[in-house]
Amino acid sequence: MTTVAEPAIKAEPTDAELMQWYRQMVLIRQFELRCAQSYQQQKVGGFCHLYVGQEAVAVGSIGAIRKEDYVITAYRDHGHAIARGMDIHPLFAELYGKRTGCSHGKGGSMHFFDAEKNFFGGHAIVGAHIPLAVGLGWAIKYRKQDRVALCYFGDGAINQGSFHEALNLAGLFKLPCIFLVENNEYGMGTHVRRASAVTELKLRTADAYGIPGKDVDGMDTLAMYKMVRSAAEYCRQGNGSIFLEVKTYRYRGHSMSDPQKYRSREEVAEYQKHDPIGRLEKVLHERRLLDDAKTSAIADEIHRMVEAAHEKADADPMPDNDDVWTDIYAQPFGPYR
Ligand SMILES: Cc1ncc(C[n+]2csc(CCOP(=O)(O)OP(=O)(O)O)c2C)c(N)n1
Ligand SMILES: [Mg+2]
Numbered sequence: 001m002t003t004v005a006e007p008a009i010k011a012e013p014t015d016a017e018l019m020q021w022y023r024q025m026v027l028i029r030q031f032e033l034r035c036a037q038s039y040q041q042q043k044v045g046g047f048c049h050l051y052v053g054q055e056a057v058a059v060g061s062i063g064a065i066r067k068e069d070y071v072i073t074a075y076r077d078h079g080h081a082i083a084r085g086m087d088i089h090p091l092f093a094e095l096y097g098k099r100t101g102c103s104h105g106k107g108g109s110m111h112f113f114d115a116e117k118n119f120f121g122g123h124a125i126v127g128a129h130i131p132l133a134v135g136l137g138w139a140i141k142y143r144k145q146d147r148v149a150l151c152y153f154g155d156g157a158i159n160q161g162s163f164h165e166a167l168n169l170a171g172l173f174k175l176p177c178i179f180l181v182e183n184n185e186y187g188m189g190t191h192v193r194r195a196s197a198v199t200e201l202k203l204r205t206a207d208a209y210g211i212p213g214k215d216v217d218g219m220d221t222l223a224m225y226k227m228v229r230s231a232a233e234y235c236r237q238g239n240g241s242i243f244l245e246v247k248t249y250r251y252r253g254h255s256m257s258d259p260q261k262y263r264s265r266e267e268v269a270e271y272q273k274h275d276p277i278g279r280l281e282k283v284l285h286e287r288r289l290l291d292d293a294k295t296s297a298i299a300d301e302i303h304r305m306v307e308a309a310h311e312k313a314d315a316d317p318m319p320d321n322d323d324v325w326t327d328i329y330a331q332p333f334g335p336y337r
Contacts, residue, residue, distance in 0.1 A: 011064070011225065011226045011229040011230065013063070013222070013225060015287065015289055017063060018280070018283070018284060018287070018289065019284070019289055019290075020063075021059045021060070021063055021221055021225075021280065022277075022280050022281065022284055022290070022298075023298060023302065024055075024059050024082060024083055025055040025056065025059050025221070025276065025277050025280065026277060026298060026299060026302050027082055027088070027302050027305070027306070028051060028055045028058070028059070028078065028079045028082050028083070029052060029055060029277060030299075030302050030303055030306045031078060031082060031088055031091070031306055032050045032051055032052045032078060032079075032252075033052070034092075034306050034307070034310055035048060035050060035078070035095060035109075036048075036050060036252070036256065038092075038095065038096070038310065039256045040256075043095070043096050043314065044095045044096065044108075044109065044256075045095075045096075045097050045108060046108040046109060046110070047075070047108070047109055047110060047124075047255050047256075048095070048109045048255060048256045049075055049076040049109065049110070049254065049255050049256075050076075050078070050250070050252040050256075051076055051078050051079035051250070052250065052251045052252050053184075053248070053249050053250045053251035053252070053271065053272075053275075053276070054076075054079060054182060054184060054218065054248045054249070054250055054276075055079055055276050055277060056218060056219055056220060056221040056224055056248075056276035056277075056279075056280070057079070057152075057180075057182055057218045057224060057246050057248050058079040058080045058082075058083040058152075059079070059083045059221055059224075060220075060221040060222065060223070060224025060225040060228065061083075061150065061152075061180060061224050061225070061228040062080065062083040062084055062150070063083070063221075063225050064224070064225045064226075064227075064228035064229040064232060065148060065150055065228065065232050066147075067117075067118065068118065068145075068146075068147050069118060069147050069148045069149070069150060069232070070118050070120060070133075070136040070140075070147065070148070070149040070150065071084055071118060071119050071120065071149075071150050071152075072119075072120040072121060072123070072129050072132060072133050072136065072149065072150070072151050072152070073121070073122065073123070073129070073151070073152040073153070074123055074124075074126065074129065074152065074153050074154055074157065075109070075110035075122065075123065075124045076154070076182075076250075077109075077110065077111075077112045077121065077122040078091065078109070078112065080112075080119070080152060081102075081112040081114070081119060081122070084114065084117050084118075084119040085117055086102065086112065086114050086117060086119065087309075088305070088306065088309045089309040089312055089313055090102040090313075091112060091309075092309050092310050092312075092313035092314075093105065093312075093313035093316050094107060094108060094109070094111070094112060095108065095109055095313075096313050096314060096316070097318065097319075098313055098316040098317065098318060098319075099316065099317050099318065099319045099320075099323065100313065100316045100317075101313075102114055103122075103327075104319065104323065104326070104327055105318070105319050106319070106323075106327060107121075107122065110122055110123070110124040111123075111124070120132065120136065126153075126154070126156055126157050126160060126187075127153060127157035127160030127161075127162040127163050128162055129151070129153070130151060130153060130157065130160075130162050130163050130166040130167075130179070131162055131165065131166040131169075133149050133151030133166065133170075133177055133179070134166045134169050134170050134175060134177065136149035136151075136177070137149045137170060137173075137175030137176055137177040137241070138173065138175055140175070140176050141173065141174075141175055141176065146236060147176065148176045148177070148178055148232050148235040148236060149175075149176065149177045149178070150177075150178045150180065150228070150232075151177060151178065151179050151180065152180050152181075152182055153179075153180075153181055153182070154181065154182055154183075154184065154187060155181060155182070155183040155184065155185065155186070155187055155192045155195075155196070155201065156186075156187025156188070156190070156195070157181070157187075158181060158196060158201055158204065159195060159196060164208075164209075167179065167205055167208075167209045167211060167241070167243075168208075168209050170209070170211065170240070170241040171205070171209035171210040171211045171240065171241060172209075172210075174238070174239070174240035174241070175240065175241055176235035176236065176238075176240075176241070177235065177241040177242075178228065178231045178232065178235060178241070178242055178244065179205070179211070179241060179242070179243045179244070180228075180243075180244045180246055181201055181243070181244070181245050181246060182218065182246050182248050183201055183218075183245055183246060183247055183248065184248045184249050184250045185249065186250070186254065186262070186263070188254045188258075189254065189258070189260075189261070189262035190262075191262070200215075200245075201213070201215075201245040202214060202215040202243065202244075202245035204243070205243040206243075210240070211240065211241045211242060211243050212242055212243065213242075213243040213244070213245060214227060214231070214242070214243070214244055214245070215244070215245040215246070215247065216244060216245070216246050216247070217247055218246035218247050218248030218276075219247075219248060219249070219271075219274045219275070219276045219279060220276070220279060221276060221279070221280045222280075222283065224246070227244060228244070231244060249268075249271040251268055251271070251272060281295065325337055
């Protein structure tokens with residue numbers, strides 16, 4: 001069995017990075033709250049899965065990798081897109097089915113995408129993008145590049161065949177992939193205990209596929225950052241893939257239409273006591289980077305930003321009939337562009 005050394009690198013973020021992450025987390029939360037409102041106003045077509053509560057996972061992990069590294073995720077993708085630096089106007093526009101959306105209004109909430117930022121989506125079928133992450137890892141190795149592929153998925157994907165087939169190949173070919181399961185305890189309304197024979201997910205891959213596993217507190221941005229920094233280093237050094245079990249929690253329902261009968265309000269409240277934004281706020285207060293006045297100024301500024309982006313997207317044009325012929329093939333073919 002391969003073992004991973006404890007974080008060898010001195011991964012201490014700078015003050016500027018900490019502040020940037022804090023702003024990103026507040027932005028993700030406010031973006032999500034506006035999404036919920038817009039959904040209720042029937043502005044959003046299709047499904048919508050909110051990331052509220054899980055912000056530290058995307059922000060801490062994406063903060064630990066480089067711009068040239070690849071990121072790919074499942075359908076709860078708003079937080080990852082924002083953490084990857086996507087502008088929120090094309091995200092709102094995508095939700096509202098507008099031409100100016102990041103996928104030209106054809107993908108919706110589950111298909112945020114930005115190839116220039118090496119953000120490969122946004123995928124709706126549970127576990128289906130994990131083999132794509134192996135493809136990214138394969139491309140990196142084939143081209144002898146100094147990159148990693150960071151792949152997120154939920155605890156519900158862990159028993160899919162695609163997960164096991166993909167990890168076997170990643171282990172066999174020693175591909176530079178970080179497989180990161182966001183264990184928020186539930187796949188829709190099913191607790192991980194009712195779906196998995198082995199619930200300690202970090203134990204799943206070492207003996208089976210030669211991919212070592214670690215676990216990390218996903219409500220702690222700094223812990224996320226440190227773990228992913230060392231995982232990326234492990235991959236970059238040619239050791240192969242790594243599997244991270246991230247313990248996190250979603251405060252909202254699975255999607256916008258979820259009466260949440262499978263859990264109690266007390267359970268949600270217990271997790272909210274360890275809110276990732278509150279925890280980072282405390283660190284910033286201790287380091288004297290933030291005080292109460294600055295906290296509320298940041299919240300106000302981000303609120304204005306979110307409202308402006310939403311209003312602009314709301315006023316943007318819908319696609320034309322002709323747009324049905326575009327975005328089908330990468331290269332022009334027949335009537336398609
Ligand atoms: C192959 C497949 N089966 C079923 C579904 C329906 N479905 C959508 S989300 C979901 C639960 C997945 O939960 P998890 O992977 O834990 O992600 P989370 O929603 O917690 O982020 C299911 C079963 C699907 N999209 N794809
Ligand atoms: Mg889940």
